[in-house]
Amino acid sequence: MAISVNINGETRDIESEGDTPLLWVIRDELNLTGTKFGCGVASCGSCTVHVNGKPQRSCVTPVMAVEGQEVTTIEAVESAEAKAVQEAWQELDVVQCGYCQSGQIMSAIGLLQENSKPTDTDINSYMQGNACRCATYQRIKAAIHLAATKLEA
Amino acid sequence: MTIRMDRRAFLKASGALGTTLVVGFGTGGKLAIADNHHAADLNAFVSIADDDSVTVIVKHFEMGQGTATGLSTLVAEEMDVPWDSVKVRFAPSNNDLYKNLAFGGQGTGGSTAIANSWEQYRIAGAGAREVLIKAAAQLWDIDAKEVVIEDGMVKSGNKTVGIGGLVSIAAGLQAPEKPTLKDPSQYKLIGNNKLPRKDSAAKTTGKATFAMDVKVPNMVYAMVLRAPKFGGILKSFDAAGAAEVKGFIEAKAMPNNAGVAVFADSTWAAIKARRLITAQWDDSAADGRGSDARNAEMMAMLDADPVYDATGNGEAGITGKSVEADFMFPLLAHAPMEPLNCVIEPTENGVRVHDGTQFHMITHPTLAAVLQLAPENIEIVTYYAGGSFGRRANPTSDYHVEAALAYLLMGGQKAVKLVWTREDDLAGGYYRPQVAHRAQIGVGDDGKISGWKHRTAAQSIAKGTALEGMLVHNGIDHFSIEGIADTPYGIDNMSVGLTDFESPMPVLWWRSVGHSHSGYVMEVLMDMAAEAAAADPVAFRLAHLDESDANQARFAGVLKLAAEQSGWGTAIPKGRGRGVAVHKSFNSYVALVTDVSVNADGAISIDKITCAVDCGIAVNPDVVHAQMEGGIGYGLGAVMRNQITLTDGVVDQMNFPQYQPLRISDMPDISVHIVPSELAPTGVGEPGLPPAGPSLANAIFSATGQRVTSLPLDANGVKFA
Numbered sequence: 001m002a003i004s005v006n007i008n009g010e011t012r013d014i015e016s017e018g019d020t021p022l023l024w025v026i027r028d029e030l031n032l033t034g035t036k037f038g039c040g041v042a043s044c045g046s047c048t049v050h051v052n053g054k055p056q057r058s059c060v061t062p063v064m065a066v067e068g069q070e071v072t073t074i075e076a077v078e079s080a081e082a083k084a085v086q087e088a089w090q091e092l093d094v095v096q097c098g099y100c101q102s103g104q105i106m107s108a109i110g111l112l113q114e115n116s117k118p119t120d121t122d123i124n125s126y127m128q129g130n131a132c133r134c135a136t137y138q139r140i141k142a143a144i145h146l147a148a149t150k151l152e153a
Numbered sequence: 154m155t156i157r158m159d160r161r162a163f164l165k166a167s168g169a170l171g172t173t174l175v176v177g178f179g180t181g182g183k184l185a186i187a188d189n190h191h192a193a194d195l196n197a198f199v200s201i202a203d204d205d206s207v208t209v210i211v212k213h214f215e216m217g218q219g220t221a222t223g224l225s226t227l228v229a230e231e232m233d234v235p236w237d238s239v240k241v242r243f244a245p246s247n248n249d250l251y252k253n254l255a256f257g258g259q260g261t262g263g264s265t266a267i268a269n270s271w272e273q274y275r276i277a278g279a280g281a282r283e284v285l286i287k288a289a290a291q292l293w294d295i296d297a298k299e300v301v302i303e304d305g306m307v308k309s310g311n312k313t314v315g316i317g318g319l320v321s322i323a324a325g326l327q328a329p330e331k332p333t334l335k336d337p338s339q340y341k342l343i344g345n346n347k348l349p350r351k352d353s354a355a356k357t358t359g360k361a362t363f364a365m366d367v368k369v370p371n372m373v374y375a376m377v378l379r380a381p382k383f384g385g386i387l388k389s390f391d392a393a394g395a396a397e398v399k400g401f402i403e404a405k406a407m408p409n410n411a412g413v414a415v416f417a418d419s420t421w422a423a424i425k426a427r428r429l430i431t432a433q434w435d436d437s438a439a440d441g442r443g444s445d446a447r448n449a450e451m452m453a454m455l456d457a458d459p460v461y462d463a464t465g466n467g468e469a470g471i472t473g474k475s476v477e478a479d480f481m482f483p484l485l486a487h488a489p490m491e492p493l494n495c496v497i498e499p500t501e502n503g504v505r506v507h508d509g510t511q512f513h514m515i516t517h518p519t520l521a522a523v524l525q526l527a528p529e530n531i532e533i534v535t536y537y538a539g540g541s542f543g544r545r546a547n548p549t550s551d552y553h554v555e556a557a558l559a560y561l562l563m564g565g566q567k568a569v570k571l572v573w574t575r576e577d578d579l580a581g582g583y584y585r586p587q588v589a590h591r592a593q594i595g596v597g598d599d600g601k602i603s604g605w606k607h608r609t610a611a612q613s614i615a616k617g618t619a620l621e622g623m624l625v626h627n628g629i630d631h632f633s634i635e636g637i638a639d640t641p642y643g644i645d646n647m648s649v650g651l652t653d654f655e656s657p658m659p660v661l662w663w664r665s666v667g668h669s670h671s672g673y674v675m676e677v678l679m680d681m682a683a684e685a686a687a688a689d690p691v692a693f694r695l696a697h698l699d700e701s702d703a704n705q706a707r708f709a710g711v712l713k714l715a716a717e718q719s720g721w722g723t724a725i726p727k728g729r730g731r732g733v734a735v736h737k738s739f740n741s742y743v744a745l746v747t748d749v750s751v752n753a754d755g756a757i758s759i760d761k762i763t764c765a766v767d768c769g770i771a772v773n774p775d776v777v778h779a780q781m782e783g784g785i786g787y788g789l790g791a792v793m794r795n796q797i798t799l800t801d802g803v804v805d806q807m808n809f810p811q812y813q814p815l816r817i818s819d820m821p822d823i824s825v826h827i828v829p830s831e832l833a834p835t836g837v838g839e840p841g842l843p844p845a846g847p848s849l850a851n852a853i854f855s856a857t858g859q860r861v862t863s864l865p866l867d868a869n870g871v872k873f874a
Contacts, residue, residue, distance in 0.1 A: 033366035034359020043809035074359035097217030098356030099539025135786020137820035
């Protein structure tokens with residue numbers, strides 16, 4: 001029996017086998033390529049999506065584990081936090097190569113949903129698992145603070 | 154090599170459906186214009202559409218360094234068009250039309266993108282402006298002197314027209330021979346700190362397309378099971394275990410016996426199937442040495458006489474106090490966030506390649522040779538690259554060759570997407586070479602260096618590649634010693650000797666190439682020499698710089714600026730340390746002052762870094778800032794804790810948990826100060842890196858008295874908080 005998952009507000013019947021990581025279902029089967037493959041072992045965060053509104057590493061999440069749950073990818077985030085984060089990222093020109101940034105943004109949205117006014121220490125601790133080889137970290141931190149300010153306004 | 158492929162289609166695509174004005178360079182490099190239907194022999198740099206939009210054709214690839222923004226800035230500045238109306242398109246692969254003027258072939262590297270495009274793209278933009286002005290003058294039957302372009306609108310008195318409305322008239326005019334470039338005092342975009350990057354929106358919404366995201370009809374996924382030891386050759390394999398994997402198609406020996414190509418109908422099926430295939434390898438020509446053996450051999454090379462003398466001999470000058478040190482730099486992987494990949498699909502006459510291509514000049518002819526196709530029947534579509542740091546610029550085009558061989562194994566009937574995993578990336582070679590240095594320095598009674606004897610052992614990057622003839626002189630691979638023999642410091646009696654370390658393991662340039670280790674060596678040694686002379690590290694360096702020499706003056710300039718901005722010379726509280734380093738690379742000068750603190754457990758935190766950079770005119774100051782931040786961060790992560798090690802010739806590091814990238818909590822607060830300049834722009838992608846390691850090492854010495862000359866720091870006695 002096919003596994004059914006709600007992806008970006010739409011219920012989808014998944015053809016892939018149940019042990020297939022959600023990442024590859026999203027990318028190869030559903031053609032949503034904004035979510036990235038970086039390491040496959042939950043060590044870089046490029047594959048971060050939201051499951052029931054919370055950040056999760058899709059590369060180590062078997063698709064059967066999210067049966068019947070709500071998965072949101074970078075293509076469909078639209079909460080106030082999401083808008084604030086994306087705007088802040090653009091205003092501060094955070095990106096360089098950009099490959100990890102979908103995951104950074106998905107994590108940052110998760111952080112602001114839990115903590116509307118994070119300190120540098122909060123940011124370091126929450127974003128520690130999102131690697132950026134271009135080392136855009138200083139701007140990521142600044143953009144999260146900027147997004148928090150935007151949400152306050 | 155001449156490639157003429159699909160140019161009409163490309164130019165049409167650049168300007169949507171209507172007529173566009175194309176500005177570029179014709180034969181002999183003369184500025185030329187045409188409409189998009191008659192632009193076949195023109196290398197287009199600018200395309201102006203009738204909707205007033207301007208498309209800049211970017212000949213360099215974008216790996217995050219900001220090239221798409223930079224080249225667009227040059228055009229938009231000279232055209233006087235609004236920044237928002239400028240779109241970016243990557244150039245097709247065409248070695249004649251889109252060559253890097255610093256290389257003589259199409260490719261990106263050596264921090265040259267802005268430097269080599271500086272004149273070319275401004276001339277294209279200025280040419281477009283002049284021809285649009287002439288077109289308006291013709292339209293209104295007035296003198297061209299009475300026409301101006303402001304913010305994309307062409308005006309004379311109360312008459313105005315958008316640039317798109319002049320496309321048809323302009324296409325019939327002659328290109329100006331020598332368009333007048335703006336005086337720097339007129340710049341509005343060049344040097345403007347507020348210009349948004351061209352790729353920000355796409356890269357923050359998941360819409361930017363990387364080659365990894367490409368899916369074409371009738372495509373299979375391929376992974377390669379490679380020899381565990383460098384130089385190993387496939388003897389046999391057993392794929393029976395993979396048969397049970399849903400989506401597994403087949404496994405075949407690579408035609409060059411470098412491994413087993415595993416085909417599947419999804420990436421995950423290829424990953425799973427590959428794990429279940431076993432292979433036997435012929436290791437008779439493989440490198441079975443472990444890290445200990447390699448270290449010992451390199452040290453023995455330093456004990457022996459060097460094979461090559463890179464400079465004169467300064468041994469006689471070593472008098473006074475002597476400073477001596479040995480340095481060991483580990484192998485390093487580039488580990489760009491996007492693992493290597495490439496799609497090859499069949500077309501009517503050949504193939505289309507989808508790739509984050511960095512070296513078209515090598516990849517295009519290499520693919521033609523492997524696929525036995527005429528170059529014009531290969532189309533390369535360039536995508537955003539998820540980082541490179543040098544890895545994608547490969548003299549052997551290694552992953553493209555793998556993709557081509559896999560494509561041939563499928564009979565040329567199916568599109569093939571070759572994907573590397575992170576494990577493949579870390580174990581796959583093409584590392585920053587392991588390098589050993591030994592230096593003996595004399596410091597005279599006058600407090601100045603009296604002589605400097607330097608020995609280096611390193612595996613050559615250039616030897617044995619197609620680039621050897623260009624890059625190796627008198628047996629010396631400049632990449633092994635750059636930044637030492639050609640240091641801007643005025644040092645009398647310097648001798649640099651070099652011996653090549655040999656291995657079948659492929660090595661490659663890694664962000665800042667030789668400077669990635671020579672910067673560390675030079676600047677830690679300068680600190681040690683300053684200590685021997687009982688001098689302040691900044692003052693000691695300045696004492697070896699003659700500011701009547703332009704090169705040394707710029708070197709001293711960034712050093713003084715970093716010192717001033719960082720509060721150098723102010724008291725350092727207990728438990729803290731401050732270190733300085735300055736280095737020239739890619740014709741740019743960068744000085745850093747790094748502040749660290751030590752906690753109760755003796756662990757180091759990097760608190761802040763003050764950066765001063767002289768890169769000539771800063772076309773996009775914010776991109777310069779970003780590249781300094783990124784280059785410093787990339788360098789810090791590597792010196793703190795990265796190394797590729799080997800046990801019996803097999804790489805020990807599997808994935809990021811064993812090759813930890815710099816994390817957000819490691820990143821110091823970096824402030825960047827750009828030296829105002831009217832000189833032509835020089836590199837920024839790499840020059841931030843070389844001083845990062847030594848400024849940290851010197852700060853650690855300042856805080857703890859500990860000198861670390863083998864890297865990474867955390868494997869050599871330094872603990873980080």
